[in-house]
Amino acid sequence: MHVTFYGAAREVTGSAHLLENGHDRLLLDCGLVQGRRKETNAKNRELPFDPRQLTNVVLSHAHIDHSGRIPLLARNDFQGRILSTRATRDACEYLLRDSAHIQESDAAYLNYKTARHFLSGNRKGGRKSKSEVRRRLKKNGHNLDTEAINTIIAQNDLEAVTPLYAMADAEQALSLFDGFPYRHPVTVGRNTVCTFYEAGHILGSAISIVRAQMNGHSLNIGYTGDLGRFGKPILRDPCLDFEPADRRLDLLIMESTYGDRFHEPVIDLKPRLKTVLTEACERGGTILIPSFAFGRTQELLYVLHELYMENAVPKLPVYVDSPLATKITRVFGEHPEVYDAEAHETFLQSGRNPFRFDQIHFVQSVEESIALTRDDKPHIVISASGMCEAGRILHHLRYKIHNPRNTILIVGFMARHTLGRRIVDQGEAYAAEDRRGPAPEVKFMNKTYPLAAHVVKIGGFSAHADRDELMRFLTQSNLEVKKIAVVHGEEAQSLAFARHLNQHGFNALTPQPGETIALG
Secondary structure, three states: OEEEEEEOOOOOOOOEEEEEOOOOEEEEOOOOOOOOHHHHHHHHHOOOOOHHHOOEEEOOOOOHHHHOOHHHHHHOOOOOOEEEEHHHHHHHHHHHHHHHHHHHHHHHHHHHHHHHHHHHHOOOOOOOOHHHHHHHHEEOOOEEOHHHHHHHHHHOOOOOOOOOOOHHHHHHHHOOEEEEOOOOOEEEEOOEEEEEEEOOOOOOOEEEEEEEEEOOEEEEEEEOOOOOOOOOOOEOOOOOOOOHHHOEEOEEEEEOOEOOOOOOOHHHHHHHHHHHHHHHHHHOOOEEEEOOOOOHHHHHHHHHHHHHHOOOOOOOOEEEEOHHHHHHHHHHHOOHHHEOHHHHHHOHHHOOOOOOOOOEEEOOOHHHHHHHHOOOOOOEEEEOOOOOOOOOHHHHHHHHOOOOOOEEEEOOOOOOOOHHHHHHHHHHHHHHOOOOOOOOEEEEOOEEEEOOOEEEEOHHHOOOOEHHHHHHHHHHOOOEEOOEEEEOOOHHHHHHHHHHHHHOOOOEEOOOOOOEEEOO
């Protein structure tokens, strides 16, 4: 068997690993490469394999950096099936549609800018004023008129941007999904089965064990996908007890997102959140929480529900201002079979939904969201996006960032060059100076705002295992691993984790993008 590492090799996004055994070509994940558009566009558009020759795809979980190019497979005549857990299949129903909408919207906006620039500077046809351009290219003053935009681009031989894929491609891909329970062997190729085990990373996330019969003997390959943390709420911990037939691995493809880093203890989450909420309430302010729609939002709701049940904090209204987060929260509520024992004991045994309580409100319309931004009464807002780069969170920040009574609570990783990272860095620097002097300023939405709101960061919410937890998975599970391919990490993280593994008696390598290794 040959294994080729086409994505997330010495980088974090775009997971895609191809297994070939002479009969079948099995793809582990088909994720979107994420980052700056100019740097990722070519990588995403040019698939390094022929989708028509793939037998099937095994999907570890629904996050877009693992699933986001599946509609591109459907667009290019993929004839196989997408095999995942049931919860992953249901989450993809919303996440892949949302991704397609983003692809189409981004392309439409870039084409609008091209047409606008042409009309504004066209000497031959006469330059158009801003109001004239707006009338030509928009409907009702703010909706893009894509038909008019495309006509101008075509008539004037301007360069058009096409979406990576469209909603129809996402719908076609979703028709190819088959969902299965954990620990249920599934046929994925000739004499080849795959079994999913709990990964603990996100709802439905799975460790995939592929077992192939070749030349009279079994060849086993494990793929962690993304490993979660131990002791987190809602989901069961990463599996440590594998079935006898799946324990001896010829190769384990293992993530290393935090291969050389360490998290705050999980046990600190609830008391830390209690402290933040109590202090914010004493100031009479609002708490803004930029949060990823899938996973982080539901964890926050779960912990808030616990605190409210215990009467540990003032019961402020909680607004989830993200249509996608609202839909994904519904998916979480539909899959209690994947919850851990604590969630069953705390909520399900008494007939409670962990993600529904009296104080929670799911904001649907834009009008509701706008009204909420102007609400001065203390409340909690959980809103996309997690890194403050787009979405409704920007409007909440616009109205709340300047007020020292308010709190911006950061519960996730903020990448470099994002507004979220600037808020964290400048907010922490201001706090280190005891908030003396004028507040720092941040610019977004074409305006500069004083960052007078308190900025607090809680790091324990990470959904990825850190180095100690990755090692715990290897040393405390009943797996016997011959070789480990370290993937899904920034190059420095992957290389450092591979060194650590080798120093502790494992045989680890860090494949280059496109590198192939032979097994058996």
